[in-house]
Amino acid sequence: MRFLKLLSISLITTSYTVLALLLTILFLTPIVRCGAEEEHAITLLREVYSKLAEAEAAGADIRNASQQLNKALTLLKSIDENLEDREMLLQEAITIINDVDSMTPTLIEEGQKNTFMKNVYMVLTVSSIVSSIVLAYLLTPRAFWSLWLKARKQWIIRITGRSGREYSDRRRS
Amino acid sequence: MAENIVIDEEVKAVVMAIIIVAGALSISQIVTSGRVSEPFSALGLLGPNMKIGDYPKTVLVNQTVNLYLFIDNHEGRTIYYIIYVKLGDKLTEINENKSAEAPTLYTYEIILTHGMNTTIPVSLKFSKPMMNARLIFEMWIYDPETRTPRYHGRWNQLWLNITAPTTA
Numbered sequence: 001m002r003f004l005k006l007l008s009i010s011l012i013t014t015s016y017t018v019l020a021l022l023l024t025i026l027f028l029t030p031i032v033r034c035g036a037e038e039e040h041a042i043t044l045l046r047e048v049y050s051k052l053a054e055a056e057a058a059g060a061d062i063r064n065a066s067q068q069l070n071k072a073l074t075l076l077k078s079i080d081e082n083l084e085d086r087e088m089l090l091q092e093a094i095t096i097i098n099d100v101d102s103m104t105p106t107l108i109e110e111g112q113k114n115t116f117m118k119n120v121y122m123v124l125t126v127s128s129i130v131s132s133i134v135l136a137y138l139l140t141p142r143a144f145w146s147l148w149l150k151a152r153k154q155w156i157i158r159i160t161g162r163s164g165r166e167y168s169d170r171r172r173s
Numbered sequence: 174m175a176e177n178i179v180i181d182e183e184v185k186a187v188v189m190a191i192i193i194v195a196g197a198l199s200i201s202q203i204v205t206s207g208r209v210s211e212p213f214s215a216l217g218l219l220g221p222n223m224k225i226g227d228y229p230k231t232v233l234v235n236q237t238v239n240l241y242l243f244i245d246n247h248e249g250r251t252i253y254y255i256i257y258v259k260l261g262d263k264l265t266e267i268n269e270n271k272s273a274e275a276p277t278l279y280t281y282e283i284i285l286t287h288g289m290n291t292t293i294p295v296s297l298k299f300s301k302p303m304m305n306a307r308l309i310f311e312m313w314i315y316d317p318e319t320r321t322p323r324y325h326g327r328w329n330q331l332w333l334n335i336t337a338p339t340t341a
Contacts, residue, residue, distance in 0.1 A: 046253070047320075049284065049317065053250070057250070062251055063286050070283060077281075077282065133192050136188070136192045137188065137192055140192075
């Protein structure tokens, strides 16, 4: 009889403990979930930033995309100050992050195109400079002296000196 | 007529030198254009008037301290900055290689493209009185390769005496 009484008491205590635990979990879950959602959004944002960094390394212009991410970051950080608008701010931030994420493949593609064109432009510029160097080396002295001669073709040369008759213009002889 | 012109060797050498120098300069300009030779990030702590100075020395517990953080990106790429505000004391060790082992009070995060800078308003409150408190601002960056935040070696500090409000 005593054993049964003890058993019932222990059963009641256990059930109250379990109930208390369940209630605690029930009350704490939304808070944990709120924090977890924000953490998840931050993790997502950082993942997208990593993709953008890759796109930038590939030559993409990510200024607009990073501004958008910054906006999302500001929204996420403002949640603590506007808890009543939490859901709206979180959703807006996640939408922006997803938009930027969907932009990333296009940005990478554009970046690769830009890098290719930049390399082509660089090779063309360097080769044109090298060609100008060679051409300038070959042509500049000739061009200079032919111009010099053209400019002075009307000149009359008068030979002066002590024995002027000994001097002559060898080029015209 | 031009073919018969005899060009002096000295003239040739001078022309060659000028051309080579000009060509080398042009090519180096093209190759190095758009590259950042000395990348750096800057972190500055400004007083309540958004200037260097007028920093608070003594604050009350739960009093709001308004400061500004200046962050400048010249790394040549877009950077995700994380600024940790930590509360240490005179024994807290920090240098450009080691971050402070002190409790983090606040965290600020911002993404800046190359050449961009920003000034963030910072509002701080302290819950406990403390003498010779060292308010440390550490610059960390989110590393897209390792996918973790990494200490960037830049930090600022502000010495404060946090006092309890006197009761009348």
